[in-house]
Amino acid sequence: MSDKIRVGIVGYGNVGRGVETALRQNPDMELVAVFTRRAPETVAIKTETAKVVHMDHIESYKDAIDIVILCGGSATDLPVQGPEMARLFNTIDSFDTHARIPEYHTVVEEAAKAAGHTSVISVGWDPGLFSMIRMMSGAFLPMGEDYTFWGKGVSQGHSDAIRRVNGVKNGIQYTVPVEEAITQVRNAENPALSTRQKHTRECFVVAEEGANLSQIEKDIKEMPNYFSDYDTTVHFISEEELKANHNKMPHGGFVFRTGVTGDNEEHKQIIEFSLKLDSNPEFTAQVLVAYARAAVRMNKEGNTGAKTVFDVPLSYLSPKSSAELIKNLL
Amino acid sequence: MSDKIRVGIVGYGNVGRGVETALRQNPDMELVAVFTRRAPETVAIKTETAKVVHMDHIESYKDAIDIVILCGGSATDLPVQGPEMARLFNTIDSFDTHARIPEYHTVVEEAAKAAGHTSVISVGWDPGLFSMIRMMSGAFLPMGEDYTFWGKGVSQGHSDAIRRVNGVKNGIQYTVPVEEAITQVRNAENPALSTRQKHTRECFVVAEEGANLSQIEKDIKEMPNYFSDYDTTVHFISEEELKANHNKMPHGGFVFRTGVTGDNEEHKQIIEFSLKLDSNPEFTAQVLVAYARAAVRMNKEGNTGAKTVFDVPLSYLSPKSSAELIKNLL
Numbered sequence: 064m065s066d067k068i069r070v071g072i073v074g075y076g077n078v079g080r081g082v083e084t085a086l087r088q089n090p091d092m093e094l095v096a097v098f099t100r101r102a103p104e105t106v107a108i109k110t111e112t113a114k115v116v117h118m119d120h121i122e123s124y125k126d127a128i129d130i131v132i133l134c135g136g137s138a139t140d141l142p143v144q145g146p147e148m149a150r151l152f153n154t155i156d157s158f159d160t161h162a163r164i165p166e167y168h169t170v171v172e173e174a175a176k177a178a179g180h181t182s183v184i185s186v187g188w189d190p191g192l193f194s195m196i197r198m199m200s201g202a203f204l205p206m207g208e209d210y211t212f213w214g215k216g217v218s219q220g221h222s223d224a225i226r227r228v229n230g231v232k233n234g235i236q237y238t239v240p241v242e243e244a245i246t247q248v249r250n251a252e253n254p255a256l257s258t259r260q261k262h263t264r265e266c267f268v269v270a271e272e273g274a275n276l277s278q279i280e281k282d283i284k285e286m287p288n289y290f291s292d293y294d295t296t297v298h299f300i301s302e303e304e305l306k307a308n309h310n311k312m313p314h315g316g317f318v319f320r321t322g323v324t325g326d327n328e329e330h331k332q333i334i335e336f337s338l339k340l341d342s343n344p345e346f347t348a349q350v351l352v353a354y355a356r357a358a359v360r361m362n363k364e365g366n367t368g369a370k371t372v373f374d375v376p377l378s379y380l381s382p383k384s385s386a387e388l389i390k391n392l393l
Numbered sequence: 394m395s396d397k398i399r400v401g402i403v404g405y406g407n408v409g410r411g412v413e414t415a416l417r418q419n420p421d422m423e424l425v426a427v428f429t430r431r432a433p434e435t436v437a438i439k440t441e442t443a444k445v446v447h448m449d450h451i452e453s454y455k456d457a458i459d460i461v462i463l464c465g466g467s468a469t470d471l472p473v474q475g476p477e478m479a480r481l482f483n484t485i486d487s488f489d490t491h492a493r494i495p496e497y498h499t500v501v502e503e504a505a506k507a508a509g510h511t512s513v514i515s516v517g518w519d520p521g522l523f524s525m526i527r528m529m530s531g532a533f534l535p536m537g538e539d540y541t542f543w544g545k546g547v548s549q550g551h552s553d554a555i556r557r558v559n560g561v562k563n564g565i566q567y568t569v570p571v572e573e574a575i576t577q578v579r580n581a582e583n584p585a586l587s588t589r590q591k592h593t594r595e596c597f598v599v600a601e602e603g604a605n606l607s608q609i610e611k612d613i614k615e616m617p618n619y620f621s622d623y624d625t626t627v628h629f630i631s632e633e634e635l636k637a638n639h640n641k642m643p644h645g646g647f648v649f650r651t652g653v654t655g656d657n658e659e660h661k662q663i664i665e666f667s668l669k670l671d672s673n674p675e676f677t678a679q680v681l682v683a684y685a686r687a688a689v690r691m692n693k694e695g696n697t698g699a700k701t702v703f704d705v706p707l708s709y710l711s712p713k714s715s716a717e718l719i720k721n722l723l
Contacts, residue, residue, distance in 0.1 A: 084656055088535040109656065165720050185723055192529075194723045195707055196666075199522075201722070202683040202710035203676075205418040249669075315663075324679055326414055326439065330671035332679070336526075339579075341660035346533075349654055349662070353532040371708075373718050377525055378703035380532035388703050390495050392531070393515055393524045 068092040068359050070352075071124060071131040073148065075099050075106055075115075077312065078157065079134035081348025083109055089352055091382045095128050125151055130355045132156075134348075142167065146174035149182040149369070153362050155355045157187040157347055164190065172369035181362035183370045186354045187347040188338055189213070189316065195372050196318045196336040204322025204332055210248045212240035212261060216314025216343060224289045225266055228282045230274030233302060235309045237265040240317065251321045251331040264295040267309055269302045314343035353380040398422040398689050400682075401454060401461040403478065405429050405436055405445075407642065408487065409464035411678025413440055419682055421712045425458050455481055460685045462486075464678075472497065476504035479512045479699070483692050485685045487517040487677055494520065502699035511692035513700045516684045517677040518668055519543070519646065525702050526648045526666040534652025534662055540578045542570035542591060546644025546673060554619045555596055558612045560604030563632060565639045567595045570647065581651045581661040594625040597639055599632045644673035683710040 068091060072079045075097050086094050094113040099106050103115040116124070121131075131148055133156040135141055141158045148154045149171050158167050164185055175182040185191065189211070197209055214237065221236035228234075244261050247254040254260075266283055270276055280297045284290055300308075315338040324330045340346045354372070357379035361370065378388055398421060402409045405427050416424050424443040429436050433445040446454070451461075461478055463486035465471055471488045478484045479501050488497050494515055505512040515521065519541070527539055544567065551566035558564075574591050577584040584590075596613055600606055610627045614620055630638075645668040654660045670676045684702070687709035691700065708718055 081654070084654065088654075161723070164723055165716065168719055190723045192664075198718060198722045199683075199707050199710055202686075202712075203679045251669075322679075324411070324414065324418075324672060324675040330675055331669075332671060332676045333669040334522075335665075335667045335669070337665045339581075339661075339663040339665070341662060342654060345654040345660055346662045349533045349652075353529075356532075371719060371723055373708035373715070373723070374706050376704050376706050377529050378701075380529055382532075385703070386495065388528060389498055389701060392528045393491070393494055393520045393701055393703070 069095045069129045071095055071128040072097045073131050074134035077344035078348050081345040082132050085348045085352040129359050132351050132355055146170045149174040149180055150178045153180045153358050154182040155186055155351050156184055158185045159190055168369050176368040179367050181358045181367050183354045183358045186351055191372055193318045200320030200334045204320050207320050207322025208253050210319040213316040214238040214240050217312050221289055230271050230279050231268055232271045233269040233305055235267050239263045239265055248319045251333055258292045264293045266297045267300050269305050270299055312343045313341055315339045399425045399459045401425055401458040402427045403461050404464035407674035408678050411675040412462050415678045415682040459689050462681050462685055476500045479504040479510055480508045483510045483688050484512040485516055485681050486514055488515045489520055498699050506698040509697050511688045511697050513684045513688045516681055521702055523648045530650030530664045534650050537650050537652025538583050540649040543646040544568040544570050547642050551619055560601050560609050561598055562601045563599040565597050569593045569595055578649045581663055588622045594623045596627045597630050599635050600629055642673045643671055645669045
């Protein structure tokens, strides 16, 4: 019997595939099965030793798996799957609808606690690493300001919104932080920044043949919630160009805390954290895998229920021993 | 009786004074006493409600204080004080002699464990925040490289070394990261960097009257361990200029992890963390105070012994409730 951490993946989209690849970088873990709602024989995975199993049969893996990583979406998959899976397994997910995290936490807590499982929710980079930096920076510098910038990167939500516009065949949207705003924050000028001053939106659109381009541009730029509060640029390109030049999912961003210390608050102290990611889903997957290791350890110690990145000691993320971490990384 | 966390400060140098000021930004904590080896009546503190007490009487504060923050130096103070104080109190310190941290951990662990206290050692920003970023980034990106740059900032050790040179009356040394090296790392070029390629050293020296300046410059630049492996610049200035323009203790630095993900390791992922500090000791003090809050909570939960920043769940650093953190910061 293997003493590796036995992992299941639920949902085999971009993040699910990223988790599979990430597991290869972590020799203390192994993929047991990918669970899918599709017909299993239509899903080709890369791990020869693992199976593809229909979701209907996941319960039979209860004793064969130490943790499942939920790779579904936050809109419809996770609100149902999160608590359901927490009844059966230790779980990790990347639930990222910020406003609904408290209620999601509550339902997962109930399910996980009752079953004696450990479920770390809302793992990834935002929510996730960015949240950790915001949280601890605020504790270190109580008198200060937070700034978060996203990008340059692809926003799935905004790309979907473009594709719903009349006459649009395909499209992608990049969120771009305003360089000048970042410079002001980095110089501790503590600027008050409007939505428009923080980010611009850049759209690459493939129009249907004969579509009214200026109408498409107008419809995108004036779309409430998504674009109307931003300076938006629309570029029309061909389907070939879209496929050739916009097939990656880069992302990233910046978190700042600018605070003051000293008897007269005369000293500025700036904390900056940033990510520059060639592949957003693959990076998210790498983070999910490290938290899977932590969740299994917390569960072995009897620390059950719903957890967040705020609850997990950092050493639990690493396969290295405490002595090794102290010696080489402290 | 107050339900605030009752804090003692041991040692009233730059960091000790910084802790006193930091406590004012944390209304859930209060300073009870500053402990000193000097004659207490010669030490003027800023907190009217707190006392100055000679170290000889610290044991009588055993029940009046929840935690002491040790603000002495790593060379001679902490190796003795760390375990001694851990027998009497929960403690926080910023022991920063990297090579000796494992043995220091062992002696503090024995003392704290036997007494039922919780002692978080080597807290600050390096060791401390930089260690946390290195550790978790390595867990997220196992296939990758770490880079740490320090500065621009004052190195006490190198400033002391300058002042020991024949003919030098006073002096200060700044460690400066090489901008070009940082740019290479930020662009994920994974450069192999020698000591000389990572940092330069800039010295501002006040010479004694009639001293041989070119000899001083030579002695500094050729000093083994401290300067000989670096490109060093020596500026001769007046005592007045030193006092006017070099009386601050700025510091900071950068930690990078550059990793790869994907089936063919084709995607570069870059994590960057940086600090830009007007006052190094005050920022260190702010971090010590947040960890003091965490140590008291861990102790209440029965989690005793020597701890590091790797062992502390981030939520313990904050005075805010878990629900509040989830709602506003996740």
